[in-house]
């Protein structure tokens with residue numbers, strides 16, 4: 573019995589609960605208990621100021637473990653505590669979060685245990701702000717919230733009501749139930765694609781005329797990299813086949829670098845049998861030169877002598893032999909976005925297509941933001957707001973999971 577309990581304990585997820593010095597700090601006790609009741613192990617990390625408001629002993633007694641306050645505490649730093657904890661946890665939940673900690677996270681300041689942990693961890697981060705209305709609505713705070721949202725941090729928005737300072741307005745910490753519920757939703761997501769082989773393509777291809785000249789496009793690869801990152805964070809085994817881009821590969825993802833459409837096709841076909849879900853976000857060149865010269869072609873040899881042929885349509889090839897796989901495509905259009913995307917989806921036998929108008933200012937190629945239409949085979953169109961590509965990737969994967977679920981039925 574004891575052994576079983578111990579094993580259950582080892583299997584349970586670890587939540588780091590970051591507690592900062594807001595007047596609503598007392599509600600953190602209920603948040604801690606809420607996570608515990610749902611079977612999570614909770615490690616409490618307090619800021620120094622929080623520890624001045626409430627004794628860490630309270631959280632230590634409730635959590636059944638030592639509370640971490642000091643980055644340089646010998647007992648913690650002996651094991652390089654922030655790095656160890658950063659790897660162990662499945663969720664970092666900061667509740668309540670002061671304006672100060674939000675500003676530190678947004679600018680990458682790492683001057684205590686909690687802010688250092690934020691930088692060191694790759695797990696999902698959930699922040700529940702709590703402050704008076706003037707602080708919450710201050711342009712600096714709003715800018716910091718926007719920055720963090722863009723970096724993938726999720727929020728439980730504060731509520732409107734009577735604040736601890738007796739003012740009325742926005743800024744009251746969301747209820748502990750809502751915070752725990754949101755935390756659990758994120759935790760369940762971290763396993764939703766567990767064991768699924770996911771193949772993602774990203775970036776442009778280069779079709780060479782000679783060793784120095786090529787035909788390409790403006791795809792930055794950011795959308796595909798975010799999709800790969802999000803799939804990995806949901807437990808998938810991700811292979812990312814990437815054209816030439818200047819991006820840091822997401823952690824835990826197998827990356828295969830390619831240059832031409834033919835390279836991309838070869839690698840995709842090789843990885844295809846082991847993948848249950850394929851998401852083609854790469855902007856594969858539709859054309860290549862009929863011939864690639866081995867040596868640089870002289871200036872005079874070029875004009876009027878360059879011929880193009882179509883490259884093979886990788887998605888169409890995959891669609892023709894997809895069997896039980898789920899196939900998702902991206903469509904970058906400059907006009908008639910939805911009709912063009914619907915046609916592509918049908919032609920290539922896709923389960924979902926994500927379309928965007930790359931001609932629009934501030935979204936699409938090269939940008940950090942995007943605004944897309946997610947189109948399902950039944951013709952339903954889900955338009956998104958303009959959001960960071962990281963947020964878009966979350967919405968897209970939620971929709972893909974819904975399709976997988978429907979196919980299972």
Ligand SMILES: Cc1cc2nc3c(=O)[nH]c(=O)nc-3n(C[C@H](O)[C@H](O)[C@H](O)COP(=O)(O)O)c2cc1C
Nearest residue numbers: 592593594595596619621622670671672673702703
């Ligand atoms: C009694 C008291 C209550 C406070 N409540 C809040 C609050 O709800 N939200 C907030 O952002 N700051 C609040 N502050 C100010 C923060 O404690 C202050 O900005 C501090 O530097 C934040 O430190 P920390 O983020 O490291 O915990 C409060 C301060 C005091 C003394």
